[in-house]
Amino acid sequence: MPVKVLVVGGGFAGAQVAIDLAKCQHVDVTLVTRTDYFEASFANARSVVDPSIADQALWLYEAMKPHGTFIQGEVTQLSDSTAVLADGTQVAFDYAAIATGSSYAVGKSSTALTLQQRLQELQGLAARVKAARSVLVVGGGPLGVELAGEVLTDLPGVEVTLVHGGQRLLPSLTPKASAAAEAWLRSKGCKLLLGDKLQVPPGSSGGPFSGTTSAGVAVAADVLLMATGITTNSGLLAQTLPDALDPQGRVKVDATLRVVGHPRLFALGDVTDVPEEKLAFLASQQGQLVAASIAALAAAHVAGGQAATDAAGKRLGRWRPSKGIAVMIVTLGRAYAVGRIGCLTLRGWLPTAIKARNLEGFVSKYRRQLMAQP
Template sequence: MKRVIIVGGGYAGANLARALDKVAEVCVVEARDHFVHNVAAIRSVVDPSLLPQIVIPYDRLLRRGRVRQGLVTSVSDGGVTLANGETIEGDAVIVATGSSYARPFKPAWHFAQAFTDSMKDAHAGLLETDRVAIVGGGAVGVELAGEIAAAHPRKRVTLISGAPTLMPGYPEKLAHSLEAQLRAKGVALHFDTRVANLESTEYPYLGTLACMPDTSGEQLIFPALGARPVTAVFQQMPNARFNPQGRVKVDAWLRPARAQRVFAFGDAAATGDPMTIVAITRQVPWLVKVVAAMLDGQSVESQPTYLPWSSRGILVPLGPRDGASVLPVTRNGVLVGKCPTALIKGRDLFIPRYRKDFGYSGQFA
């Protein structure tokens, strides 16, 4: 049986590993000791009881393959090299190193306990203050504002965006719907506002902002300034090139740096899709077909090229019952409101699904 090495066990790597486990010997190399379902991390700021549900071991992910903890430092058409000097040979290498984000929304270290501690610290800070400022009007900032306003309606929540609308890069109709709902929840919104005095862009802290009169005074400040692709492994490839977002450029078959048997997808790769889980739902089944064909002796170039979603789909709940989403089912996408967003994502944040995918109970507690 041919061996496939997947670098990264986040959403992209884990979903692909499960799909390829039926047709190849899969080895996932992941630096972290647990999978963290960070889709639910935003709500965990207001409800840390979710933490035991969203930090999941890797031991039941695969039936035949294996997941091993390690840090990959370089990749090639023949395999990977780990930080300890060990090499693992493979017939295909797929890199899904994902992206990083400010704490506590994604793990900053390799151990789940550090993520859990960071989340509990953020929750404790939230309980101790009546004022919250969120800097960043993208998906994380918008969701966080909605979650806090829904769980703590008496807290004064301010959302500050450097863009003229919420959710830059997505349809205006989505921004307008989310803006109206946040204002109805009492969230104060400031657009076209740059915050120059952040003490940290990496974690929440108690401090002051001087950008607007109603944001002065001490408050809990959450930086939510966007995801950053994790591409250190590609930096070691001589022919690697990167787009303005820092994502590695790939060819029509998602291969970086002129590689023949190395693929890249998910947040780290410039696939033409945004950095969302919605994008992975298109990339994974395409990669499964291409990699399976290659392992069967067919050339990669004989397979259909990858075509990204024609529209930028995203799901943005504002607490368990509210929110808005764009479904990528037409060229311009379809806007849906509170009820569909709650049913698809907001109610349980995909927690039962991912626990089941990792071999643990699908019951949402």
């Protein structure tokens, strides 16, 4: 009898787990996700000025490589062996992979359940940005800097203001990379309000805004782009398995990406407490690791029962945060980028050639990796 595996969430991590496990002879995998589409969300900053990239960065799950049974729905309850969907359907499983990701205003939609709805959202935002005379970006992390860079590059006549609570942009990069990004933004006329904060009512992103920062600076813009307030999508566990969460609401995992205290559950991607930047390529590789681990447990169970499964559980692959060295590239439009490899600062032609001028290539890579016919 096949081992039943439930995958909750179909982003880079969850989709990879489902696709890899669907190849396994002794596994029956079910993928549950709330939308009917996959989204390469790292392209969303570019889509604010060039919505055509969304046509390549979003696709239906039905166009993906075989990934088991697909259910568009929402898991509302989860135990160590059963999930309950919003419509009351119960899904029993032997193992589950929790890959529910995270949410933030521009990068991911909280309302679009279909591909067409999401494309309309992105196209509408791009139209508002193109028609704007001024844009306000709140947040100076990677998303905020990329949004400002895209607008300044493609729409040079638009006045851009960026508000950031920290004293330097891109705190996850090296100080030299942060300084290079700041210098580039200022050279393009971006008004930077560093060490300042702005209270924004929920749901304001994408529309006009006027207000006053905590330092008393009046700001107003035709379009507000929120790049703060990233929320881990762990509410599923908050009620049913609260012991699985840390104080920040992240799922606690061990080195094998098993949920601490729940050996039949794995968690991966943005939802975990793994100390690393939450990046697409890391989530995808975590998906490969978790799929291999569950496949090994399933094969052991079929071959030798519980004793063999317990033995296999002691030999599972282990995840090294950031694969042992932190790597990140942040684009500022199509012609400049900064980044890091460990303590090494990247700026200028190299990161620009890798990502800023080749963002479509990154999208194509994941289309080939995940789609049946890219």
